[in-house]
Amino acid sequence: MRNRSMDAELRERARQVIPNGMYGHESVRLLPAEFPQFFKSAKGARIRDVDDNEYIDYICAYGPNLFGYGHEAIERAASAQRELGDTMNGPGAPMVEFAEAMVAQITHADWAMFCKNGSDATSMALVVARAYRGKRKILVAKGTYHGAAPWCTPYPGGILPEDRAHIVYFDHNDEQSLADAVRANEGDIAGIIATPFRHEVFADQFEPGADYAATARRLCDEADALLIIDEVRAGFRLARDCSWAKFGIEPDLTCWGKCIANGHPISALLGSEKVRKAATEIFVTGSFWFSAVPMAAGVETLRQIRETGYLERTDAMGQKLRDGLYAQADAHGFSIRQTGPVVMPQVLFDEDPTFKVGYGWTSECLKRGVYIHPYHNMFMSDALTEADMDMTLAATDLAFEALKRNFDTLEVHPILATRLGH
Numbered sequence: 001m002r003n004r005s006m007d008a009e010l011r012e013r014a015r016q017v018i019p020n021g022m023y024g025h026e027s028v029r030l031l032p033a034e035f036p037q038f039f040k041s042a043k044g045a046r047i048r049d050v051d052d053n054e055y056i057d058y059i060c061a062y063g064p065n066l067f068g069y070g071h072e073a074i075e076r077a078a079s080a081q082r083e084l085g086d087t088m089n090g091p092g093a094p095m096v097e098f099a100e101a102m103v104a105q106i107t108h109a110d111w112a113m114f115c116k117n118g119s120d121a122t123s124m125a126l127v128v129a130r131a132y133r134g135k136r137k138i139l140v141a142k143g144t145y146h147g148a149a150p151w152c153t154p155y156p157g158g159i160l161p162e163d164r165a166h167i168v169y170f171d172h173n174d175e176q177s178l179a180d181a182v183r184a185n186e187g188d189i190a191g192i193i194a195t196p197f198r199h200e201v202f203a204d205q206f207e208p209g210a211d212y213a214a215t216a217r218r219l220c221d222e223a224d225a226l227l228i229i230d231e232v233r234a235g236f237r238l239a240r241d242c243s244w245a246k247f248g249i250e251p252d253l254t255c256w257g258k259c260i261a262n263g264h265p266i267s268a269l270l271g272s273e274k275v276r277k278a279a280t281e282i283f284v285t286g287s288f289w290f291s292a293v294p295m296a297a298g299v300e301t302l303r304q305i306r307e308t309g310y311l312e313r314t315d316a317m318g319q320k321l322r323d324g325l326y327a328q329a330d331a332h333g334f335s336i337r338q339t340g341p342v343v344m345p346q347v348l349f350d351e352d353p354t355f356k357v358g359y360g361w362t363s364e365c366l367k368r369g370v371y372i373h374p375y376h377n378m379f380m381s382d383a384l385t386e387a388d389m390d391m392t393l394a395a396t397d398l399a400f401e402a403l404k405r406n407f408d409t410l411e412v413h414p415i416l417a418t419r420l421g422h
């Protein structure tokens, strides 16, 4: 059994001074007991909890660390800027350089605005879309995560119906549902916001059809509304351009965050020329939005994106993990579903309505030093080596074996049991 005493102590102290001891998606309330809440350090594809237990990491801080933690060249760029200054009276030269790099990289984009988190970027996209023609309605696929702002948070606490007064829901990947929503709000549509593919928690991931993407584009053009793609989670993971470039679809606005500066806090809204005027008419800002260090890290991250084979490498590594897990599950008599792109894997077990089997397996992985998530999509790091993958697959194999051995003792997570009514 791994030592977890420091984590336990911090959790106890946190309960006194932090609501619930922790909040948001990085709270481990819904995770199996083996998952640590507090971390000490991270380097490359490895992460260490406060008790010094090391894990090969498949979460990448929920996305941001595409090139691995503490990437040398990116950290060198960040440190050089930190020596000069970070949060100043105005931005440094890296703001312009980062905007130039993003605009050069993303085909549809002619301008960039920076903020801190993905929710800032998606919320800013709504403001720009409404400023564009003075229309109100934003069409959102039901159950899609776009952040934690009042217009989009999945939890109802403290949120008023008025916060979502002009949000219209349609069924994801359903052209008819989208067309119906457009028709019902004719003349008042500011934009449609979509994620590149469906990546929700506790559910199989799936990619949309090219027809759905084309329909979204056409309906926006007919309504003189804006097509907004929320690339916060998937951006640069599937492509070096927009994720829907493969369908030949150019959006009007795209929201970026998470990995664009490899773990440094910055997000972005990119827009095409026709939206530039609307973007000049809104007022958005934040005390830390113009800090220079994350922008310098972003410039170097973009260089890595342009000049390295990270995309091909993470894809190959993701395929190796997927093939390995299918073979192991099969050999141990389990049936699993691995959905979504291999670079952002989601692993769920068949006939596991309470998720207790998946929870049991990921607990066994954690015990063996592999951080695999039971209900959130994961992320492949470019820092993963072949040796890491071999160690991972050795651990996951033992985890399947232990799962089989302990199958009759598996229990539903207490909070999930309440939620699921079990």
Ligand SMILES: Cc1ncc(COP(=O)(O)O)c(C=O)c1O
Binding pocket: 116, 117, 118, 119, 120, 122, 145, 146, 147, 148, 195, 230, 231, 232, 233, 234, 257, 258
């Ligand atoms: C698709 C998508 N949009 C927006 C967000 C919000 O980003 P942030 O948590 O940085 O505010 C997320 C976060 O997971 C996301 O996955």
